[in-house]
Amino acid sequence: MYQFLYDLIGNEILAGLLVAVVPLTIILVFALFGIWLERKVSAHMQDRLGPMRTGWHGWLQTVADLMKMLQKEDIIATDADKTLYNIAPVLVFSGSFAAYAVIPFSSKLLGSEVEIGIFYVLAISSLVVAGILMAGWSANNKYSLLGAMRAVAQIISYEIPTALIVLSMVMLMGTLSLDKISQMQTSSFWNWNIFGGAVFGLSKFLLIPFMFIAALILFISTLAEVNRVPFDIPEAESELVAGYFTEYCGMKWGMFMLAEYGNMFAVSAIIVILFFGGYQSPIGYFGNSIGVQWLVPFEQGFWFIAKGLTLVFVQMWLRWTLPRLRVDQLMTVCWKYLIPYAFLNLIIIGIISLL
C-alpha cells in the first residue's frame, strides 16, 4: 500500500500520511460502530432495546455522544500532574493505533509490510501500559492509582501467555510477518491454522486439538490485555468507579474509549490472522470465479472485518455474561493456568511440527 502510494505521489511523507489515514479511519469507524454494537448487544442480552432514538435503532447514538464529548469542559484537578495527565490518553490511543500499522486487512490493504509484524504488535501494545500508568498516577486520585496498578500488573502478566502462543504459532509457520501468515492459510477454511494449517498430513490432524487450546488461551489472554470482562478489574466500575480514567472527562476520556475499542478489534485481528486465516475467505473468492480480479481484495477486506467483528461480538457476549475476577485470582488464572497450559501447548506443537 505504501509502495503503491509512493509510486503514485512520489513523496515519502505524503504517502506515509495517507497510509496512516486508512487505519485511523478504520479505528474511528470501528469505535463508533463497536460502541453502538456493545450497547445493542448488551441491551438485547438483557431483554432491553438500548438506544433507539437517534437514527435507525439508535445507530447515530455514538456520533451524538461524540458531539457531546467534544463540547465538554475539560476539567483537570488542581493537584493533577498536568503534563502526564495530558499525555496519557494520547499515548494510550497511539499505542492501540500503531498496532494497526501492520495488520493486513486484505492482501492489498496493509500499512506496512514489516517482516516482524507480530513481534511489532506485541511490542507496541506495551506502550499502552505506560499510558495507563501515567493516567493513573498523574490524576492524583486513589482509585485511579489502584486501577493503574492493577492494569499494569495485569497487562504485563498476560503478555506472557500471549507471547507463548504467538511463539508456538511462529514456530509452526516459520515467519513473523502477519501478511505471510495470512497468505499461508489460503483457499479454504480447512487450511486455517485452527484446523492445523495448510500442510496436509498426520501432523495436521494431531494439531487440531492443540490449536483449539492455543486459540482459546490467546483469546483469554488478549481479553485480559484489553481489560474486558471478566478481566476488567483495572476499571471495575463497582469497585474503582472507573479505574485509571476516573478523573478524565470530555474527549480525553473519549480517547481512552477509542483506544479500548481500537484494542478490542486489534487483538481480534491478531487472533484472526493467527488462527482463522487472516483475510482469506473460507469458501473461495467470488472475484476469482467470475474473473474480476480487482474484486478479490475487497472480498478479503470483507472477510477480515467479518471475522474480526465476530470475535469482538464474542468479547461482548462474554462481558455481558460474566462477573469479574478479583485481582489475585486474575494472576492465578494467568500464572497457574494459562502459562502452564500455554507452555505445554508450545512443547506439544513443537513436537508435532517435528514429526
Next chain:
Amino acid sequence: MALKTETMVLNMGPQHPSTHGVLRLELEIEGELILSVKPHIGYLHRCFEKHAEAMTYPQVIPYTDRLDYLAAMGNNFGYVIAVEKLLGIQIPERVEYIRIIMAELQRIASHLVAIATNGADIGALTPFLYLFRDREYILSLFEMTCGARMLYNYMWIGGLSHDIHPDFVRKTKEFIIHFRPTIIELNNLLTFNKIFIERTANIGILPIDTAINFGASGPVLRGSGLPFDVRREDPYSIYNRFDFEIPTGKGLVGTVGDCWDRYYVRVLEMEQSLRIIEQAIDNIPEGDVHSAIPKRIKPPKGTVYARVENPRGELGYFIISDGNLNPFRVKVRAPSFVNLEVMGELCKGHLVADVIAILGSLDIVLGEIDR
C-alpha cells in the same frame, strides 16, 4: 528487610457505585489489602423516630415505608402489628392472609434486589436486569392493589387500605409460574458460575458465634448456619399455619457463613416464599378488610415490642404510648443497622474487591440504617 511504607486511607462513598446508597466506608489499605474498615453512617438521616412522636398512629405508616424502602410492606407489617398489640384488636382472617401474601411477595422482591445488586457489584450486570424484570412484575402486583410501586402505606392498623384487586389472585399465580424458571436460570447464570463462586466463596466468613454476638439476623445470621427466623421462633400473624423451611448456609462451595452462603440463603428463601404464597393464595377467606379499622386510634398507656421477619432480618418496633393520639416514642430495631456492624469484622485481611462482595452479601439499605 521490611520496607517501611505508609498505609493509605481510601474513602469509599458516600458517592460510590456500590455502597448501596450513601454509606461511607473508610478503608485503611496497604496496597489492596484491607487493614480496617470503618462504616460511617448518617448521610440519609431523616429523624424518623422523632417525627413519629408528632404524628398520629396512622400517619406514622407512610414514614415506616421509607425505612427499608425495598421492603416497605414488611415495615408496615411490623408497625401495624405493634400498634394492634397495643390496642388489643382482632383483625379479620382475610386481612391476615392478604398481609402474608404481600409480605412474602415483598420478600421475594427485596431478595431479588439483594441478589441482583450483589451480582452487579461483582460485575455481572445481566442477571441484575433479569431479576429487576421479575421484580417489576411484583411491583405491578402491588401497584394494582394499592396504587404505589414502592412506598405502599398499604397495611393499616386493623386492616388494609384497599382490598385486593379482582385480578390479583390470577396474576399472582401467573407470577409464580413465570418466576420458578427464573430462579433456575439465575442459578445457572450466576449462582454456580465459577467466577462468581471464586469471588464469594470463602470470602467474609462470619462464624456463627460472632454472628450471634453481633446480633445479626435474617439471611446474614442464617447464612452462618443458624436457622433463626422470627416467622418460626415467634410466629406473628398466621405464619404458624404455613409449611415452609428455613434455609441455612451449608458451606456448599466454601466455608459456612461466607458470602456465597448468605447469597444462596436468599435464593432458597425466595423459593420458600413462593411456597407460602401458594398455600395462602387459594385460601383467602371472604371478608371486609376495613371492618376492624378503629375509628379513632388512641391506644391505652403502655409499651409494646413487636417484631417481624423482614427480608433483611428481624425488624422490631418498640412503641411507648402515653394514651394520646400520638405515640410517645417509636424505636425501630433496624436489621441492616445491626448487620452492618459485622462489616469491620468480615473485611479484615481481604482485598478491596472483597469489600464490595461482602457489603453486597450483607444487603444493607441505608434508609433503614440512618432512619
Next chain:
Amino acid sequence: MKQYLKNTFDGIYTVLVGMKITFKHLFTPAVTIQYPDVKVKLPDRVRNRLYVNMDDCIGCDQCSRACPVSCIEIETVKSIPGEDLGITSNGKKKALWVTKFNIDIAKCCYCQLCVFPCPTECIYMTDVYEFAEYERSNFLYKFATLTDEESAQKKINYEKFQAEKAAAAAKPKPETPAQTENKSE
C-alpha cells in the same frame, strides 16, 4: 492435580452455560418500552398527582388533618345566611367558603391518607405523573376557585354579619373562622 483440572473444566463449562443463557436472551423480545412514545397503562388505583374537585369540597379540613406532612393548607370563611353555596354531588350542603386550598405537591408523599377521610370524595389521586417543573414554587397547587378579591369580600361579609349579629344580640360571640393550623416540620 485433579482439583486443578476440575477448576479448569468448571471455569470453562460454567462460562459456556452462562453464555448459552445470554445468547438465548439475545433473541427474546425486549421487556422494556420506549417510554415517552409508549406508555404503560396504569392500573386504576394508581396514586399520583392529587386533584381536588372544588365543586364538591365542603371545606371540612379533614384531609388536611390526615396528611402526615401537612402539605394541604385550607382556609375557610363561614357563609352568611342567604348565600347559597349549592350542594355537593352526594347531597351534602356546603356551608363554608373555601378561600384557600393549597396543596404543596412537592411535599406530598403520595400516601393517600388525605383521600380516605374526605366525606364528599372530592380529593383524589389521578394518574398524572409527569408534572416536573423548573420552579419549586410552581408545585404549590392552588385549588381554591375564589379569587383574592372574592375571598376578601367574603371575609368582610362574614365579619359584617358577625358584627351585625353581635349588635343584634348585643352580646358578641367570640368566634373565628375555622382555620388550618399548619405545623411546620
